[in-house]
Amino acid sequence: MPQLLWISPFSLHDRALAPARQLLQMVRALKMMQPQLQISVLCPTIFSSTDPHAIDLSVRQEVLQIQGNTIILDHGVQFLYMKTHSSDFGAMATIEQRNFVNELVPLFHSLKPDVVVVHNCDLLSLCALNQAKLCGLSTAFILHDFIPSYFHFADVDLILSTSQVLTQAFVLEGYPPTAEIGSFMPATGPLNQSALANKVKAAQAAREAASASTGALQGMDATRHNINEKLMPIAQRRKIMLVNPSLENGLGLFLYVYAHRAEHPELSSAxxxxxxxxxxxxxxxLKQYHTAAQSDAQATASAYADLDLSGLRVQAPYDDVENQLRHELRSCRVLVMPNLSATVTCYEHMQAISYGVKVITTEQPTLQEFLGNMATYIDVDQDVVDNLATPPSEKESQKWLQAVVDALNAPIELEPFKDFFKDYSYEACMLRLSLSLKMLLDRSASNNPQLLRKCVFSLRRAIEQQANSAALQAVAQGLSPQSGAKSE
Structure with missing residues (x-):
């Protein structure tokens, strides 16, 4: 049975961390597309939030009860959790980091993986790549975020990129081999489900005509959600929403739109x-904002202390935050997402589009690549990014206010949304990931029963080691391997 070891410096069940949500989708999709593949995920008990709601609902109870090193089974994937005392891998004590890294080699020899996958540039990931190559294992790197300039791909056999923008920015042409697998951002709203229903009908017809495609088409069926979900008429929607309020997500810009709602008839009833x-x-x-005249140390009151928030509904998280998001999007008209930090994931944006919601966000290459013409992009001045704790200027805030007003006044058209999802395929991301890793898995001994795996990972590796030993013995005797071959 082929084996894959996935190594992460943080928990993939962290719902508050956008990259973790994206990577968890990849792991589950890979297991769905290749049920015979045994996947093990090594990760520490590191989460971006101490709130239990930040843990994926499917394994929340098991994760909260972890006392030591634990194995958790999730959708057929084996998660190897290692208990850590620190909340961040970079902040771990040296001894704890060393103990964590020292577990890699015994883990390689006990699991005997065919492929090792990493997705980060921290110490653990670098050591995992290096040790995997020393053990003769194939390696893959998930390029899903910006990487530091010091990182190199010398120990990487294959790069799996989620974005063409990231590929062009960080990968040299042709080295190492790169496969673009897509964003892995599922959209489960009615508009995408309607498009998916048409694809499934075509898939069923193709299945009857070509049974060889059955495996891939079953994977497509398994990703469906509630296709019968009704789409609330957009004309009846009056909700303007911000998800995940923080300084980095432009809470100050959203509050400016809220504070000036009385100036525009379109916003007065929103x-x-x-x-x-x-x-x-x-x-x-809210408490982190201060006026430009104050410094962080001098700030004693929020810059929005005098703002009347009685007309603003702040919704606390439910147990299932994904269902909660979908519930709120059903009646939402405009989603305001001023991402003021570099963003490479767009889960909330994609979900909003699948419900026919207008999306207003910042002008970033990765967002433009994923969302296309289905969002309104606003260029943000660098001063806003450099001073997140200061309320944005009137000039910058006016852009967002006008964009929201324009979105409410724009004609209601569903055809652009439907056309967008005709070309969007989450199933294609699943297939590209599966087929790309299959190339590495086929190199290994696990798919070749005539090859033994005792202490080494393939017969080819054993032959190479024997040849090297013979050459060293010949040199020690003063003879070259070539002369020994001629004498025979």
Missing amino acids: EFVVLEQEPDQFKKA
Whole structure:
């Protein structure tokens, strides 16, 4: 049975961390597409939030009860959790980091993986790549985020990139081999499900005509959600929403739109909603804002202390934050997402589009690549990014206010949304990931029963070691391997 070891410096069940959500989708999709593949994920008990709601609901109880090193089974994937005392891998004590890294080699020899996959540039990932190559294992790197300039791909056999923008920015042409697998951002709203239903009908017809495609088409069926979900008429929606309120997500820009709602008839009857991802997230972020005349140390009161928030609904997180997001999007008209930090994931954006919601976000190459013409992009001045704790200027905030007003006044058209999802395929991401890793898995001994795996990982590796030993013995005797071959 082929084996794959996935190594992460943080928990993939962290719902508050956008990259973790994306990577968890990849792991589950890979298991769905290749049921015979045994996948093990090594990760520490490191989460970006102490709130239990930040843990994936399917394994929340098991994760919260972890006392030591534990194995958790999730969708057929084996998660090897290692208990850590630190909340961040980079902040671990040296001895704890060393103990964590020292577990790699015994783990390689006990699991005997055919492929090792990493997705980060920290110490653990670098050591994992190096040790895997020393053990003769194939390696893959998930390029899903910006990487530091010091990182190199010398120990990487294959790069799996989620974005063409990232590929062009960080990968030299042709080295190492790179496969673009897509964003892995599922959209489960009615508009995408309607498009998916048409694809499934075509898939069923193709299945009857070509049974060889059955495996891939079953994977497509398994990703469906509630296709019968009704789409609320857009004309009846009045909700303007911000998800995950924080300084980095432009809470100040959203509050400016809210504060000036009385100046525009379109906004006076609108419902303003802030959807938290952890309790009291809105209050904590609000307290971090101070006026330009104050420094961080001098700030004693929030810059929005005098703002009347009675017309703003702050929604605390439920147990299932994904269902909560979908519930709020059903009646949402405009989603305001001023991402003021570099963003390479767009889960909330994609979900909003699948419900026919207008999306307003910042002008970033990765967001433009994923969302295309289905979002309104606003260029943000560098001063806003450099001073996140200061309320944005009137000039910058006016752009977002006008964009929201324009979105409410724009004609209601569903055809652009439907056309977008005709070309979008989450199933294609699953297939590209599966087929790309299959090339590495086929190199190994696990798919060749005539090859033994005792202490080494393939017969080819054993032959190479024997040849090297013979050459060294010949040199020690003063003879070259070539002369020995001629004498025979």
